[in-house]
Amino acid sequence: xxxxxxxxxxxxxxxxxxxxxxxxxxxxxxxxxxxxxxxxxxxxxxxxxxxxxxxxxxxxxxxxxxxxxxxxxxxxxxxxxxxxxxxxxxxxxxxxxxxxxxxxxxxxxxxxxxxxxxxxxxxxxxxxxxxxxxxxxxxxxxxxxxxxxxxxxxxxxxxxxxxxxxxxxxxxxxxxxxxxxxxxxxxxxxxxxxxxxxxxxxxxxxxxxxxxxxxxxxxxxxxxxxxxxxxxxxxxxxxxxxxxxxx
Ligand SMILES: *Cc1c(COP(=O)(O)O)cnc(C)c1O
Numbered sequence: 001x002x003x004x005x006x007x008x009x010x011x012x013x014x015x016x017x018x019x020x021x022x023x024x025x026x027x028x029x030x031x032x033x034x035x036x037x038x039x040x041x042x043x044x045x046x047x048x049x050x051x052x053x054x055x056x057x058x059x060x061x062x063x064x065x066x067x068x069x070x071x072x073x074x075x076x077x078x079x080x081x082x083x084x085x086x087x088x089x090x091x092x093x094x095x096x097x098x099x100x101x102x103x104x105x106x107x108x109x110x111x112x113x114x115x116x117x118x119x120x121x122x123x124x125x126x127x128x129x130x131x132x133x134x135x136x137x138x139x140x141x142x143x144x145x146x147x148x149x150x151x152x153x154x155x156x157x158x159x160x161x162x163x164x165x166x167x168x169x170x171x172x173x174x175x176x177x178x179x180x181x182x183x184x185x186x187x188x189x190x191x192x193x194x195x196x197x198x199x200x201x202x203x204x205x206x207x208x209x210x211x212x213x214x215x216x217x218x219x220x221x222x223x224x225x226x227x228x229x230x231x232x233x234x235x236x237x238x239x240x241x242x243x244x245x246x247x
Contacts (some may be wrong), residue, residue: 007051013242014055017225021236026230035229036085040221040239042067044063044247048076052242053081061107061237063089065098066239088180088237090144097121100129107180107218107237110134110144113136115168122173129173132180132218137202138195140184151202165206178234179203180218196231203232209220 017037025032040047040061049060062068069083075083090110096117099106109115109131117181122129124140136145144247151158168176181199183192196219207214220228220236228236240246 004051006048007054009244010048010051010242011055011061013244014057017238017241020226021229024167024226028230030229034234036233036235038088038218038237039242040069040088040237041243042089042239044239044243046071046078049075050079050245053079053083057083057184057242058082059086061086061088063087065095065102069098069103077189084239093117097124105130105132105177107132107143107235108134109168110146110166112164115171115174118142118180119171119174126171128175130175130176130177130215133168134180135161135199135202137181138184142182142184145181148202150211152198153216159181162206163208165210169210169212176212178214178216178218179206182221183219183224185223187223188225189227192220192226194230196220196228196233200232 021035036059038059038061039052039057042063072085084102087106088108088109089098091099091114091141094114096114098116099120104130109118118129118131132147136142136147137148139149147162148157148161151161168174179199179202181195184196186192200217201218203214203217216234217232218235218237219233222238222241225236225238
């Protein structure tokens, strides 16, 4: 059989990303096993995801419900390997009832209403939803995420968010893994460093004040995942470096 060139390209890309993860970890004395590589497969076909699974990946990220509803069952049918699905996109309230049962982890809890819905649906489905609270600390007008750019200087912003976290923690059947952020796009990875460093500080403050493990930090994409690892990421969400550019 002629080897599928696309499959080989994906395999090579994964090897390259894993080498870069190892390099970043070595720089800051971290164990690469602490890092979960979430391969962002949005807009990519089932075939490419199966190739990535053949190359050893397990974690996949999608950002649209409709697309995931087609791809996730198709993949389950075509392989015995296990895939773990991460929802990384904004969730419309009325879609929560479909998102919670379909995904293993949700990175985009970005407002009180969606927290309430996710909890309700998780209870109905008798499952615990594993979630990240998405925050915006860059100060740029990102579309989604709790607006926290001034949390260190404005005590009202900090207090409001602490109250919000407190409320989320009382909701049944939600397991808060930690925080997620997106740095504004830049082709210079270093531009993201202050944002990732600040997310790590926020994460530590929450852990300390609430006495919680909050084990994960979801940050870093194709252009800046090495920097994110240096600043403490435990989950990186990488699309283009694995699957190539998107339309
Ligand atoms: C698309 C996307 C990614 C991956 O971006 P790449 O630049 O392809 O690595 C990561 N996180 C979120 C939230 C995304 O929407």
